[in-house]
Amino acid sequence: MGSVTHNKSVEFFETQFQRQIRGQDYALNPFETLALDYLTGTVLDLGCGLGNLSLEAGRRGHRVVAVDASPTAIARINAQAQQEGLPVQAIQADVExxxxxxxxxxxxxxxxxxxxxxxxxxxxxxxIQEHVHPGGRAIVNVLTEGTTYMGMFQPDNYYLFPDHELEERFGGWTILLSRHGTFPAPEGTRKEFSTVVAERPSQTS
Ligand SMILES: C[S@@+](CC[C@H](N)C(=O)[O-])C[C@H]1O[C@@H](n2cnc3c(N)ncnc32)[C@H](O)[C@@H]1O
Incomplete structure (x- = not known):
């Protein structure tokens, strides 16, 4: 198992994933569930976390590369993929x-x-956009301005996207889904999300 990147956010998730593994908590979150219906062909799952989406994609026949900085998550994904014989390869990397x-x-x-x-x-x-095959898809979800739950951020290392920026940055792509949502977070705070599923044009002019 590799070492943990020295980053408050990664340490936050590393602790959370260890707790989830102890509790056998492998439920897909709502964004992962949403994403499943839009997967096509080969899949890169960047910041895959515990790999619930990656593993389910593998079960559905997609060849998947899953990347995350959490050694606990990567070890779990590779072990589960091997046990089930899934075409899923997890790589530990700092995406910085x-x-x-x-x-x-x-x-x-x-x-x-x-x-x-x-x-x-x-x-x-x-x-991400440059590494989607023509006719392929990007599925991106970010926290946006208005989010007040800051506990998982390293103070000098985060970015809350302005409300419509994510969608606007997919100019020229076909937007298959664009959704905003608010989720309650600890101590009366909240998380504001933007999710975009976009298809790259088949022909580039
Ligand atoms: C909010 S979780 C999302 C996990 C998963 N995609 C999901 O939907 O459940 C954020 C993930 O990003 C990963 N992460 C944060 N910073 C990272 C970095 N610099 N390099 C690689 N992964 C990172 C964390 O380890 C964590 O798994």
Whole structure:
């Protein structure tokens, strides 16, 4: 098992995943459930967390590469994939510096991009878009301005997207779904989300 990136956000999730594994809590979250219906072909699941989406995608026949900084999550995914004989490969990497090395039919990033400074978050979003095959899909979910639950952020290393920025950055793509939502968080705070599913044009002019 690799070492944990020294990053408050990653440590937050590492602790959460260890707790979830102890409790055998592997339920898909609402965004992962939503994403399942839009997956096509090969899948990159960036910031895959415990891999509930990646593993379910593998069960449905998708070849999946799952990436996260949490060693606990990566070990769990690879063990489960091996046990079930699924075409899922999990890689431990810090996405602050990791580069996407090949293109996929679907690139998923649920709940990841807000854990970087604005410049890196937008650079990653562009990299995601560039690594979707023509006719393929990007499924991206971020926290937006208005979010008041800050406990999982490293103070100098996060970005709350303005309300419509995510969708606007998919100019020229077909927006299959664009949704905003609010979820209650601890101590009376809240999380505001934006989710976009977009299809890259088949032909680039
Ligand atoms: C909100 S969770 C989302 C997990 C999963 N996509 C889901 O929907 O349940 C955020 C994930 O991003 C990962 N993460 C945060 N910063 C990261 C980084 N710098 N490199 C790689 N993964 C990171 C965390 O370890 C965590 O698994």
């Amino acid at each position: 510096s990791w580069t996407i090395d090949q293109s996929y039919d679907t690139v998923v990033a649920i709940g990841l991009l807000m854990f970087f400074r604005r410049e890196r978050a937008l650079e990653l979003l562009r990299a």
